[in-house]
Amino acid sequence: MRHTIAECERAGHEHGLSVGLAMALAGAETAQAPGRVAAWPTSxxxxxxxxxxxxxxxxxxxxxxxxxDPEIAARLAAVRLGLTRRLAERVVEHLSARKVGGEPTIGKQLVQGALADAHVATEAARRTLTVAGDCPEAVADVHHCLTTVDWELAKLLGASGFVSVDSSGTGAMFEVHLSRLTAHCWIGAA
Structure with missing residues (x-):
């Protein structure tokens, strides 16, 4: 499972939620999920x-x-991990371009502390998936952690995370929010 977790994270980071979701659901043949609604890649x-x-x-x-399905839950957590990393990169880019008091916002101590906390939480989530990806409670904790990190990163973007559009026509937070809803469909967590 370790290799698959890394592949799912890479897919989420490089290609986004729909490609990562397709990888996470590889081998699943029905739309059956723990709830009444399941999320599937449209393709x-x-x-x-x-x-x-x-x-x-x-x-x-x-x-x-x-x-x-505990394996789908772990793979989906890895996809979300990739999306969280992608969001963090967007935050760094955004804050590097902004200035406060003539200095880049990225250089402010509180901003650096928040980014460091997000990085540590993301790495802890990755390690948890690597060593305890077959434990449903640990995977649920990873989903919860990623949701928390995503919202902390959103605060650093301010309103631009929701109103500034990317190449898809949505704000930077849209895909991580969609990934949270997707996780909720498949595992009832996040």
Whole structure:
């Protein structure tokens, strides 16, 4: 599973949620999830599934509730880890371009401390997936941690994280928020 976790993280970081989700769900053949709604990459919706909503390559479909799959939960956490890293890079870029008192905002001690905390939490989440990716409680903790880190990073972006658009036409926070909703569908956590 260790190799798959790294691949899912890389997919989330380099290609985004829909590609990472496709990798996380590799081998799953039905739309069955623990709840009444499952998130699938739009390109791989199971036949006969009823789409409730589609956003940025992720479709939410109706499903019959079934058991949670711990491997999907761990892979999805790795995808989210990649998205969190991507968001952190966006934050560094944003704060490097802004100035406060004639100095780049990135150089402020509180900003550096917040970025360091986010980095430490992200690395702890990665290590947890590596050593305890088969433990549902540990994976649920990773999802919770990533949600917390994402919101802390969002604070550093200020309103620009929500209103400034990227090449997809949405703010920097949109994809990590969508990943949280996706995780909630598959594992009921995050």
């Amino acid at each position: 791989g919706i199971p036949s006969g599934a009823t789409v409730v909503r589609e956003e940025r390559g992720v479709s939410f479909v109706r499903t019959e509730a079934g058991p949670a």
